[in-house]
Amino acid sequence: MRRVLFAMLAAATASTVFAAGEPEPVKRIDEAAKVLDEIMAAPDKGIPVDLLNKAQCVAIVPGVKRAGFIVGAKYGKGVLTCRDPKYGWTGPSTVRVEGGNFGLQIGGGETDVVLLVMNERGAEKIRKSQFTIGGDAAAMAGPVGREAAAKTDAYMRAEILAYSRSRGVFAGITLDGATLRADDDDNAKIYGKRVDHQDILTGKIPPPPTAKPLYAALRSVPPDPDAATRSRKK
Numbered sequence: 001m002r003r004v005l006f007a008m009l010a011a012a013t014a015s016t017v018f019a020a021g022e023p024e025p026v027k028r029i030d031e032a033a034k035v036l037d038e039i040m041a042a043p044d045k046g047i048p049v050d051l052l053n054k055a056q057c058v059a060i061v062p063g064v065k066r067a068g069f070i071v072g073a074k075y076g077k078g079v080l081t082c083r084d085p086k087y088g089w090t091g092p093s094t095v096r097v098e099g100g101n102f103g104l105q106i107g108g109g110e111t112d113v114v115l116l117v118m119n120e121r122g123a124e125k126i127r128k129s130q131f132t133i134g135g136d137a138a139a140m141a142g143p144v145g146r147e148a149a150a151k152t153d154a155y156m157r158a159e160i161l162a163y164s165r166s167r168g169v170f171a172g173i174t175l176d177g178a179t180l181r182a183d184d185d186d187n188a189k190i191y192g193k194r195v196d197h198q199d200i201l202t203g204k205i206p207p208p209p210t211a212k213p214l215y216a217a218l219r220s221v222p223p224d225p226d227a228a229t230r231s232r233k234k
Contacts (some may be wrong), residue, residue: 039163052221058116062078088219
């Protein structure tokens with residue numbers, strides 16, 4: 001029953017995106033970049049930049065949906081990229097998020113989800129084709145805002161920090177039980193051939209041109225919390 005519900009939610013998501021006239025996987029990369037840009041545009045209420053700058057991998061899932069007629073049925077597709085010494089960031093790999101405890105933030109509408117993988121141990125785990133948050137790796141709600149920067153030592157020890165944005169409200173959340181699965185079919189549409197999820201995230205597959213908006217969003221993050229403020233004063 002749960003698989004049928006996820007399939008129905010996936011079909012609804014796909015039909016909405018294809019109506020916009022762009023291939024679904026490419027549209028999703030653009031949407032992920034937009035989500036990150038919007039969140040980081042409000043540094044006092046967004047992700048502390050020192051945490052984002054130290055993250056080994058970043059997953060962005062725009063518009064996680066919930067089926068209002070069944071408790072616990074949640075579904076979303078997003079992109080995952082990891083740091084790479086050659087390219088800066090690896091090519092994006094499409095991931096599906098299913099189930100999990102999103103708390104009260106996700107209602108009958110949609111919620112944007114951002115995951116920061118903070119160390120190599122967590123990165124190794126999330127590169128697998130299937131990954132369960134809270135089971136395969138510990139996750140905690142991430143701190144929000146610039147004022148949290150001085151209190152990040154505890155968060156540096158976390159494997160994954162999770163955030164959500166719903167109805168304009170941005171906050172750290174727990175996602176215990178949520179499963180991330182690689183979507184090989186969508187990755188084939190992005191890269192023009194069948195590629196391995198782990199090969200993408202270890203830099204063995206060159207990043208596609210369609211990922212430029214995502215890289216621009218990631219590289220626009222200032223190197224320290226006060227860089228943006230100093231730039232505006234010039």
